Amino acid sequence: MKPNCAHLFVYGTLLDTGNHYGAYLQQHCTLLKSGKLEGRLYDAGEYPGAIIDTNTNQYVHGSIYLMDEPKKILAFIDDYEGFGDDQEQPNLFIRKLSTIETDTETIECWVYIYNLPVDDLLWIRSGRYKLQ
Template identity: 40%
Template sequence: MKQLKSKYLFVYGTLLQDCNNEMSQFLEQHAEFVGKGFFCGRLYDVNEFPGAVSSSDMSKKVYGSIYKITNQELVFKVLDEYEGIAAEQTDLDLFKRIIVEAYMEAGHTVKTWVYEYNLPTLNLRLIPSGRYLES
């Protein structure tokens, strides 16, 4: 398992509380909601879920929620599997877990994990609002 460099997780898709599925409920049980915010990136419609790719372009934003993880080993073990990350991460994995700087609505920033889409985005539809539930 990756060294746990942050106790925070930024979610922007099917892990959002409003999705009300088994995995979003799992996250709610094992994490504390910290607030809403965004990170710099682009959000794509992959099919039945979104995929975000981080960017240095401050005009492109992916919106979501930030959680403080209470049991990091358990949570990341379960969520890495859910997000299609092999035990030894490869370039063929659907997502990769990376650290980004997220900007909180409250005005401060936090270093947080995010599941970044790991495959080509060339033929995917961009979600210009950066908000999955509004796409």
């Protein structure tokens, strides 16, 4: 995996162009294709949270973007996702490189993974977040 990866997998509120951060992604990224992450998706209230789980044969569905300036874009999105040393600890999400499956290949992407307990959250069994 490449720490300087330019791909970002998005599965939740960042898909909403009415969201300031989602609109930012649309301006600074190129949508490549749909993909899926092996794991589970939970409803955390105003947003979803994905966790990686390779033992359930469940998937989180979303979109893969190519970022034009990865460092700049990731720093901007880190703030939105509550990730970083300057954010509340433990971080709400962590950013990690993960393998995303597409219809024709796998692509290494940055993805924000939910970092808090999911015991009391509703599991979104379809793996697809529906924007309100």
